């Protein structure tokens with residue numbers, strides 16, 4: 460079974476090469492000039508290392524941004540004629556249900572938007588069936604040797620009316636769905652070609668309050684605040700010390716399990732995104748999924764985070780992860796590409812958005828204001844099907860190995876800021892610890 464991406468193998472004539480591009484151009488080998496250098500910060504002189512990590516302080520963060528970051532979240536490139544579905548399906552924690560499944564390359568987290576263009580008749584039928592019922596299907600990752608046993612329900616909230624377009628002679632169905640609840644596969648019911656359904660258990664999301672909630676000294680309640688600054692956090696620590704005095708354990712033990720404190724620390728690490736116009740959730744559960752989705756982590760790391768039933772465990776693991784200064788390298792040749800501190804949110808939902816190209820391929824795309832070690836296609840920038848309205852894209856590849864890395868986006872209007880930024884596809888990057 461071909462589970463590679465988001466179209467059915469039975470009707471797809473797209474090969475791996477076209478699948479990585481936003482739009483099927485001619486092959487990258489013909490399209491790229493080996494000499495085109497887009498980074499002014501690279502030194503390529505005899506006796507120097509080919510890629511020199513710049514002094515991060517030297518690269519200015521774009522200011523005076525005029526781009527409406529709510530636009531990419533609407534996925535307007537899918538067209539304006541999508542039917543909206545109202546209401547929301549919430550499945551009871553712990554219930555057993557039968558779900559049709561789609562297998563994807565990447566983990567879907569609750570809260571994440573999933574835009575899709577689907578071509579295969581089986582998958583279109585399945586999705587249209589879903590819309591008639593509770594609009595919910597399951598998303599799981601492919602794994603070895605079988606698909607992963609854990610996944611996330613996705614609820615369709617917009618779709619192309621009628622569902623059938625005759626475009627390029629193929630049947631085409633476009634939709635937008637939202638990640639909702641985690642589930643575990645108990646039993647596969649059918650697995651016939653691209654038609655898969657399973658009996659699943661909807662996993663509970665266990666929410667625990669601050670650890671002193673039951674034993675707290677009520678006389679101190681007037682001093683409790685939701686910490687928004689280091690000063691507030693210090694005040695809360697003093698209150699917690701008093702709370703802990705009436706228990707057998709010291710306050711620092713409890714602090715490790717305090718969702719509010721963990722959230723505060725994570726948001727401190729990601730404050731640079733807020734200063735660049737991004738918004739980060741405050742609610743511990745939302746934040747725990749948001750970090751898993753938006754910060755580049757290995758596939759296995761993301762699956763582990765999805766398997767936890769409680770935000771506290773997720774936040775603990777994420778905080779540990781964020782404390783290490785990470786660099787991003789090419790997944791293929793490990794050339795240095797960028798750092799976490801160069802991320803720049805161009806979508807109100809976060810620096811990493813999920814977008815679909817006309818071939819049905821889903822790209823989780825992280826936006827940066829600076830990258831290096833990449834070069835551009837010599838094709839003219841195109842605004843066609845652009846995920847960021849007002850910006851034209853140019854395909855970018857790794858300078859060392861020519862592996863597809865993402866796109867450079869260039870403003871087509873004079874007053875649009877930032878003038879340029881980069882969108883790198885998650886699957887082309889991996890992270891390494893800074894040496």
Ligand SMILES: [Zn+2]
Nearest residue numbers: 789792857860
């Ligand atoms: Zn490379």
